[in-house]
């Protein structure tokens with residue numbers, strides 16, 4: 001099992017969500033974060049004063065999948081998140097030891113995602 005952790009532009013999230021849903025990966029978490037990459041911030045002038053903003057708003061997308069599904073999910077993220085401009089973001093892949101579905105006590109890969117075509121009530 002792996003966790004895919006992606007830092008992306010806000011606009012990229014909805015197309016990624018829709019494609020992941022279609023591919024059978026409805027389960028994910030997002031948070032709104034601020035971060036910096038390798039650029040040195042954006043400097044703006046405000047009433048004569050120069051202000052440098054080091055932090056840019058990003059969406060952090062977290063999705064835990066079976067190891068064999070990593071490439072599919074990463075490809076979907078790259079496809080929709082890449083504009084070719086500075087600040088498109090980053091994707092990290094981390095190992096995950098175990099997963100449990102709390103309601104049933106099940107564990108392992110079966111708990112991670114739905115299979116394509118399986119209708120689920122929203123949660």
Ligand SMILES: Nc1ncnc2c1ncn2[C@@H]1O[C@H](COP(=O)(O)OP(=O)(O)OP(=O)(O)O)[C@@H](O)[C@H]1O
Nearest residue numbers: 007034035036037038039058085086087088089090
């Ligand atoms: N090594 C890192 N560790 C943790 N978060 C990171 C790392 N690199 C990037 N991020 C997060 O990703 C966001 C987007 O990074 P960004 O796309 O600017 O990376 P970059 O390496 O500067 O590439 P680019 O030249 O395309 O801008 C950052 O604002 C930060 O939130």
Ligand SMILES: [Mg+2]
Nearest residue numbers: 037038039087
């Ligand atoms: Mg950058």
